[in-house]
Amino acid sequence: MNGQPEPQPIVFVIDDDSALREALSSLFRSVGLQAKAFASTSEFLQMNLPEAPTCLVLDVRLPGLSGLDFQSELAKANIDIPIVFMTGHGDIPMTVRAMKAGAVEFLPKPFRDQDMLDAVQAGLDRDRSRRKNASDAAKLKATYDTLTAREQEVMRLVTAGLMNKQIAGKLGVSEITVKVHRGNAMRKMGAKSLAELVRMADALGVRRTMS
Amino acid sequence: MKRRSNSDGKSVKAGRRGTAARKRRPLPTAARKRRHLRTAVRRRTASVGRRERRDQRLARELDDITEQQRATSAVLRLIGGSSGDLQPVFASILASAVRLCDAHTGVINRWDGEALQLIATHNMPPAYVELRKRSPYRPDQHSASGRMLATRAPIHIADLAADKTYLGGNPPTVAAVELAGVRTALAVPMWTEGKLVGSFTVGRLEVRPFTDKQMEIVQDFAAQAVIAVENTRLLTELRQRTDELRRSVGALQRERSNRLMNLEAMAAAISHEVRQPLASIAANCSAALRFLAHDPPNIEEVRAGLNRTVNDSHRASQVFDNIRALFGKADQGRQAVDLNGLARGVLDGLRGEIEDRGIIVELASAPDLPPIIGHRGQLQEVLINLVRNAIEAMDLMTDGRRTLKVRTERSAADKVSVTIEDSGPGIDPSQIKGIFEPFVTTKARGMGLGLALCRMIVERHAGQLSASPAQxxxxxxxxxxxxxxxxATDATG
Structure with missing residues (x-):
């Protein structure tokens, strides 16, 4: 993915009022943001989430299911998408609950365009960094998987602080062999120093703790 | 009265002394002198004895008065401390009266306007009590009690067994004589504010008439029994009044808070309805401004946004028109409404939404359903809202049949009902109490109303709207x- 252009961010809008859906879509279009609107949560769930930074703009009152309940359902299903809430009533307990559950912003209707755009931008940024973290971790894991079983073993022991001689004794091989595996592991993982390799082992959660 | 002798024994002794003084015969002079001297000595001695006897009599009277006083204050304490249970009070009054009057038995009856009802006895056998409870005592003019009730004066019968009331076979009198062995009887009426409340009777198991003093004591105790009865009546009345007052105050408060809630519901609905187009207007205009600032300006987007703004402005003003139509002159335009037709019409109107979701509708219309008098438009809004809520509740279902049951019926002689049942997930029991409150409405669409407003409309039609879980x-x-x-009477009234 390195060097590839970032996919177009998308703003999703769920509101049962078609006029407001159109107005919001047009507002996002006016600042060059791609927007997709849905009349209900079930309509939204029928779509596959794209591989792009996304943000959801949601009314707290939706037919059938409240926006807050939908928020917790998404969380339960491990769908991590930043949410900007809109409300027709200034309901403080509801606001508190939404913010505690991780909402980006809670905007009373009618809202200022800049407030909405700022909130959506903050949501997209949050999703972008979450995606980057997730994809970095995935890349690291993929690289680690290219190591041979022996190289992974050596990497785990080295990053745990053992010396080559100790590792050789532990695995019943010569010290030279350990050095070769260790060199291969560093090279394949792209680690320029032992410290960097330790950080990678930590991120992967494979570093052995020596008791 | 108090200086008179206060017991049978003493009055008899006084009589004997009187006859002894009258037995005097002429005697010879010497003898007369001696006699005179002796008499003088004896008289002096006798006068000393008389004084002593008088002192003893006064001391006894004082004792009696003290005892009566004590009994009276004990009864008054009982009355004061009584929380409405009169039995211990009556028992105490009867026991004191019987003891102080040297009687054996006592009975208190309550007069209910037709008969004397036995309410307390002292030393009367259970057989008497049973007989009195079985047969009501309706005294006629000729019976002793009848005379007492008519004259409101005490009746003193020296020998009940020789009285015409007994000889005439009056059942309670016969029972008193034959089951309890009562011979001398004294019945005192109990009355207050010119109204008869009962009778107070004491009896002896021998023929020995009561003295005036004893009659007075019985009347005193009868008066106390009246106080006890009155006290209880007043207490009960006070409690009833207090309860009534509390209930009406509660009803007033509920009505007031209902009205406030209805106002709040209306304000919330209006606010929600107006905020929606306002939010669209704000967003459209902001977008239009931004499209104008593009280089080159995106005129097509600006035009489309302005057109939407015009529509939203009309939509906002429509909200007020609708509310005016619904609530402005709500009491006008009442008419006979057929609930069956109304339900059918609402389901027809929502057919699109129902079919889109694959919902099965079961409409059960009761035949011969009497019409209701009401505001057709308002009731229609209520039904639309309830049906729409039911439809939307089933949006959340992932499995199972989506069934909407609408049923009209005659629920009582003068009531008709319409029920709307869905097969959705149901209402969370913890929320069922709050669903009719403003702000807990599901989102209103178009001119949809919250449940709070639905309830308000139904209540303005003198009806009820309730929610319960389905099975x-x-x-x-x-x-x-x-x-x-x-x-109809509501509408005209």
């Missing part, structure tokens, strides 16, 4: 309205 799942909303005749 095996789902919710039931039920509207109960008064049938035609009642509704």
């Amino acid at each position: 095996p799942r789902g919710s039931i909303f039920r509207v109960v309205l008064p049938a035609g005749r009642n509704a």
